[in-house]
Amino acid sequence: MNVRSLFKCLLFVLAILVSGCGPVLRPSPSQQELMVDRAASDRLTNAEIKRFMPRLVTRAKQEYDDYVLGLRSEPPVIDALVISGGGDWGAFGAGFLKGWGRVPKGPMARPEFDVVTGVSTGALIAPFAFLGTDRTIDQVLKMYREPRPDIMKLRGILFFLPRYASFTRIPGLEKDITEAIDTGFLNRIVREGERHRMLLVNTTNLDDGEMHAWDVVKQAKSALRTGDVDRVHRILLASAAIPGVFPPREIDGRLYVDGGVTGNILYGARTREEDSFPVVWKRTYPDLPIPKLRYWVIFNNQFRFLPQITRPTWAAIMRRSTNLASQSSTVNAIRHLYALAEISKLKRGTEFEIRVISVPADWTPPKPGVFVKETMNALADIGERMGADPSSWRTEPP
Numbered sequence: 001m002n003v004r005s006l007f008k009c010l011l012f013v014l015a016i017l018v019s020g021c022g023p024v025l026r027p028s029p030s031q032q033e034l035m036v037d038r039a040a041s042d043r044l045t046n047a048e049i050k051r052f053m054p055r056l057v058t059r060a061k062q063e064y065d066d067y068v069l070g071l072r073s074e075p076p077v078i079d080a081l082v083i084s085g086g087g088d089w090g091a092f093g094a095g096f097l098k099g100w101g102r103v104p105k106g107p108m109a110r111p112e113f114d115v116v117t118g119v120s121t122g123a124l125i126a127p128f129a130f131l132g133t134d135r136t137i138d139q140v141l142k143m144y145r146e147p148r149p150d151i152m153k154l155r156g157i158l159f160f161l162p163r164y165a166s167f168t169r170i171p172g173l174e175k176d177i178t179e180a181i182d183t184g185f186l187n188r189i190v191r192e193g194e195r196h197r198m199l200l201v202n203t204t205n206l207d208d209g210e211m212h213a214w215d216v217v218k219q220a221k222s223a224l225r226t227g228d229v230d231r232v233h234r235i236l237l238a239s240a241a242i243p244g245v246f247p248p249r250e251i252d253g254r255l256y257v258d259g260g261v262t263g264n265i266l267y268g269a270r271t272r273e274e275d276s277f278p279v280v281w282k283r284t285y286p287d288l289p290i291p292k293l294r295y296w297v298i299f300n301n302q303f304r305f306l307p308q309i310t311r312p313t314w315a316a317i318m319r320r321s322t323n324l325a326s327q328s329s330t331v332n333a334i335r336h337l338y339a340l341a342e343i344s345k346l347k348r349g350t351e352f353e354i355r356v357i358s359v360p361a362d363w364t365p366p367k368p369g370v371f372v373k374e375t376m377n378a379l380a381d382i383g384e385r386m387g388a389d390p391s392s393w394r395t396e397p398p
């Protein structure tokens with residue numbers, strides 16, 4: 001046995017020996033208590049979902065009234081921006097938003113979104129897209145084009161020990177988020193929310209075993225009132241907390257990780273038909289036409305990964321399998337969105353438009369690894385080029 005092999009064996013033995021020195025203990029409620037808590041959480045979630053659509057209906061009716069009065073030239077359209085997860089490939093989405101801003105005024109120009117949703121890296125982009133100015137888009141694009149050297153750091157030589165909640169720390173990413181999303185930024189989010197616009201991000205509640213979508217406007221308002229601005233940071237970082245890789249976040253006594261585990265795009269799949277926008281609109285204004293709904297989906301990945309020969313090691317197999325699981329679940333979710341649109345068209349006569357953009361299927365990273373500056377800039381470059389070209393959007397389901 002050579003020195004390197006012996007060293008690996010010693011590390012393995014050490015890992016077993018210290019595995020009993022577990023992580024910081026958390027409260028241990030009974031299973032019955034957990035079930036009661038989950039039921040309460042479900043009731044709150046359902047109540048919140050019911051409140052979303054009336055807000056959108058109010059916004060659309062205000063725009064409809066302006067149209068009737070001649071204050072706007074076009075009837076109201078509900079524009080929803082859906083930004084997926086994708087880790088460092090979020091550079092593509094940030095670049096795309098930048099390029100999209102160069103499209104001349106017209107039906108394919110970047111609109112003011114009525115709803116913005118984000119998951120994982122998409123959750124980090126979403127607040128900047130929600131405010132939607134050239135400045136905020138440049139701000140988030142810079143985070144991807146110029147990643148801090150300490151954006152992700154291993155926890156020393158024994159990073160794999162089970163007493164750690166994750167392999168890495170993310171001081172650089174934490175600095176980016178806390179410095180950019182300050183009280184002034186949150187005040188702007190709240191002001192936009194007062195216009196009945198919505199900003200939502202998805203996380204995964206490991207304790208409840210369920211997705212948890214956060215109303216960021218509501219959370220921003222609460223954070224400004226209590227002074228706990230870091231709460232919003234924790235929510236965004238929780239959405240991006242790749243399990244085992246990035247640190248999870250504890251919020252209100254529950255442990256949260258990457259929203260991509262339970263839903264890599266957030267598009268209203270859990271909304272019951274009677275609570276959907278077309279139904280609530282017709283129930284409220286039965287004599288008025290249903291406004292058009294447009295979904296703009298930015299998929300920070302490829303619809304099909306390039307084929308490769310996977311090495312028969314647990315690390316390579318886990319990495320490839322995890323990527324495929326996330327990619328395939330997102331593709332199926334997009335197909336579901338198209339199916340929901342078709343059902344609404346047939347049952348309600350709703351006019352739907354769904355456009356999707358993704359990293360080209362033949363694109364390859366210039367360098368191996370994650371959070372590599374050259375790769376992130378290459379993704380941002382192609383995103384900008386595609387964003388500036390309206391023909392980049394696809395309208396057919398994958």
